[in-house]
Amino acid sequence: MKSRRCTLVSWLCLTAFALSSPKAEGQPTSPSAFPPSLDAEQRAGIERVILANPDIRTAFPDGRLRVIISQPEPVKSESQAFLTGQRVEPPSSYVTALVLDPARNVARRITVSQQGNRVLSVQPVEPNTVPFGEEDLIAAWGLAQRNAELQRSLTGYAGRFRPLSPASEAVEPFAVEPLPLRSIGPKDLCTRDRCLDLIFRTPDGYLPLRAHVNLTRGTVTVARRQG
Amino acid sequence: MQMPILPFCVCSLCLVSAAEIARAQPGPSVTFEQVDLGRLAAVCPNQFEQSFPTTGPAQTTWRICWHEVSGEHSLTDPNGLVIGPVYFRKSPGASFVSVLWDMRVSDYFVPYHAGSPRFYDLSGFNFKLTAINTDDCPASVGGAVLSPHVCKEVHDRGLMWKDFGGVRRGEELVLWGAINAANYRYVQEYTFRDDGTIIGRMGATGQNLPGDELEPHAHNAIWRIDIDLGATSNSNNNAALVRHIENIEDPDGKASDTEVTITKASGMSWGVRTHDALSVSNAALKNARNDLSEYRLEPLVIGGLTRHREPFSQNEYWITPFSPAQFAARELPSYVAGQPSVANTDIVLWYKGSLHHHPRDEDGVYNSSHMWIGTAHLMWTGFALVPHNVFDCSPFYRTCP
Numbered sequence: 332m333k334s335r336r337c338t339l340v341s342w343l344c345l346t347a348f349a350l351s352s353p354k355a356e357g358q359p360t361s362p363s364a365f366p367p368s369l370d371a372e373q374r375a376g377i378e379r380v381i382l383a384n385p386d387i388r389t390a391f392p393d394g395r396l397r398v399i400i401s402q403p404e405p406v407k408s409e410s411q412a413f414l415t416g417q418r419v420e421p422p423s424s425y426v427t428a429l430v431l432d433p434a435r436n437v438a439r440r441i442t443v444s445q446q447g448n449r450v451l452s453v454q455p456v457e458p459n460t461v462p463f464g465e466e467d468l469i470a471a472w473g474l475a476q477r478n479a480e481l482q483r484s485l486t487g488y489a490g491r492f493r494p495l496s497p498a499s500e501a502v503e504p505f506a507v508e509p510l511p512l513r514s515i516g517p518k519d520l521c522t523r524d525r526c527l528d529l530i531f532r533t534p535d536g537y538l539p540l541r542a543h544v545n546l547t548r549g550t551v552t553v554a555r556r557q558g
Numbered sequence: 559m560q561m562p563i564l565p566f567c568v569c570s571l572c573l574v575s576a577a578e579i580a581r582a583q584p585g586p587s588v589t590f591e592q593v594d595l596g597r598l599a600a601v602c603p604n605q606f607e608q609s610f611p612t613t614g615p616a617q618t619t620w621r622i623c624w625h626e627v628s629g630e631h632s633l634t635d636p637n638g639l640v641i642g643p644v645y646f647r648k649s650p651g652a653s654f655v656s657v658l659w660d661m662r663v664s665d666y667f668v669p670y671h672a673g674s675p676r677f678y679d680l681s682g683f684n685f686k687l688t689a690i691n692t693d694d695c696p697a698s699v700g701g702a703v704l705s706p707h708v709c710k711e712v713h714d715r716g717l718m719w720k721d722f723g724g725v726r727r728g729e730e731l732v733l734w735g736a737i738n739a740a741n742y743r744y745v746q747e748y749t750f751r752d753d754g755t756i757i758g759r760m761g762a763t764g765q766n767l768p769g770d771e772l773e774p775h776a777h778n779a780i781w782r783i784d785i786d787l788g789a790t791s792n793s794n795n796n797a798a799l800v801r802h803i804e805n806i807e808d809p810d811g812k813a814s815d816t817e818v819t820i821t822k823a824s825g826m827s828w829g830v831r832t833h834d835a836l837s838v839s840n841a842a843l844k845n846a847r848n849d850l851s852e853y854r855l856e857p858l859v860i861g862g863l864t865r866h867r868e869p870f871s872q873n874e875y876w877i878t879p880f881s882p883a884q885f886a887a888r889e890l891p892s893y894v895a896g897q898p899s900v901a902n903t904d905i906v907l908w909y910k911g912s913l914h915h916h917p918r919d920e921d922g923v924y925n926s927s928h929m930w931i932g933t934a935h936l937m938w939t940g941f942a943l944v945p946h947n948v949f950d951c952s953p954f955y956r957t958c959p
Contacts (some may be wrong), residue, residue: 427631510742511683
């Protein structure tokens with residue numbers, strides 16, 4: 332009875348959520364999402380489960396790691412069953428997380444059901460396929476600022492550039508933007524390492540150079556067109 | 559060489575859990591009449607219905623759900639505009655038919671001629687949809703800003719048909735947003751035409767690569783198309799490779815079409831001379847003439863289709879069984895490893911389109927400070943999902959006999 336009431340409540344909440352969602356065209360409002368994005372408490376709960384997982388603890392013994400959690404995705408079959416009335420409860424959802432130790436260049440992918448925060452799978456992934464984030468941009472910019480050649484190239488813009496995540500909608504006239512770099516050459520370190528190019532946007536356009544940052548090794552070179 | 563990632567479980571729990579997800583797939587059928595509208599609104603808050611023609615009695619109708627993904631994990635949940643579920647009704651008296659569950663760009667892969675850099679312009683940095691406004695999406699062209707990042711346009715699409723007895727122009731609905739990938743913008747555009755055709759396109763525009771402004775390169779878009787075609791079940795979709803075969807040495811000039819059923823997950827190259835199309839059908843879905851209804855995936859090629867060192871880029875078509883854990887284009891070789899069955903099951907189509915960008919003066923010019931001034935105009939590539947035996951006769955013509 333209790334679970335049925337819970338189901339009914341969540342169904343009503345879902346419906347209310349949907350009906351209250353902005354749909355009027357011509358009004359640019361943030362779109363609704365189903366399942367809703369994780370709140371801080373849910374995110375923390377999932378992170379706890381991930382960090383407590385034995386496979387993760389084995390792979391990352393010193394605990395220095397970064398956890399990237401996806402938006403929740405509904406289970407497809409449950410969504411379809413719900414839509415067709417074959418399921419009373421709204422569909423459950425799951426998240427996928429990437430766990431990365433940037434220093435050791437080790438990464439795992441872990442899937443967690445939001446129902447009871449159960450770990451569904453843990454898989455190894457190539458570290459250089461783990462998406463870069465704002466942390467990497469800031470770290471790369473920190474390294475790049477100490478590079479003498481880049482300092483010379485940025486003379487005249489001293490202190491004006493700010494790292495700008497592409498996710499940001501802030502207006503930044505002098506922006507340092509990231510371009511994640513992958514290589515395939517056997518001699519190219521960025522075939523295995525995590526590398527990021529930085530480009531520099533001014534109000535007039537981009538500076539004709541890139542700061543080539545190897546985050547794994549902490550090195551920086553400046554790339555520009557020859558001739 | 560980039561090695562495909564071979565997934566394996568490092569815990570016994572994984573096997574149980576993967577099975578747990580898989581057991582639930584594929585699910586029960588979804589025809590629109592069976593779908594509770596309130597429930598659809600609950601799981602799909604951003605949905606709308608569009609009928610054609612836009613004036614007068616409706617003949618065809620789309621019901622389209624969409625959402626934005628704007629996360630930090632674009633490798634397994636690619637960011638951008640996601641389309642689905644989508645249902646189509648071919649006439650006012652017909653049932654809605656499920657067509658798509660989830661269609662989105664999996665990744666953009668941009669290798670430069672020098673061999674490096676090789677950018678993954680969607681998954682690399684979790685690039686997200688950029689802001690739009692009424693300048694992007696003016697009402698004067700049928701535009702409506704659906705969200706801060708998504709535009710809907712409904713407008714004329716040119717001639718639909720013209721014959722001895724008359725002419726008719728068609729209409730279409732276009733949904734689009736654009737990924738902000740630093741110096742580039744990638745337009746993600748999805749068109750739903752009055753005649754049941756769906757078109758997906760990538761448009762690339764922006765500033766040439768700073769520091770290498772004149773370096774030629776290719777922009778590849780890889781779409782993941784979770785197609786669910788059916789009236790009674792999505793579990794029995796089948797795919798076939800349809801080909802036009804013609805021997806130019808044949809003195810009679812004969813040609814033939816072949817249709818080879820695809821039973822195993824695989825990648826396939828598109829043949830420029832053979833009009834290769836991937837056909838998807840559902841044994842239970844037939845039109846009034848008792849012909850099997852299909853949707854055919856066909857490339858919309860502008861200029862050509864490039865291939866690169868990376869194995870995932872060496873096929874235009876891929877077909878895999880549905881898996882909730884498979885969204886990464888670069889992992890496609892591992893998804894088809896072992897050749898899992900794709901017969902009579904829930905399937906996912908993947909298509910790689912390319913555009914080749916040889917920088918030109920129209921892209922920009924160096925100023926006296928050697929700064930690049932200018933922007934590369936939009937370049938396009940894409941695909942179409944074309945109905946085949948979905949209608950009972952020519953849509954928007956005369957009443958079927």
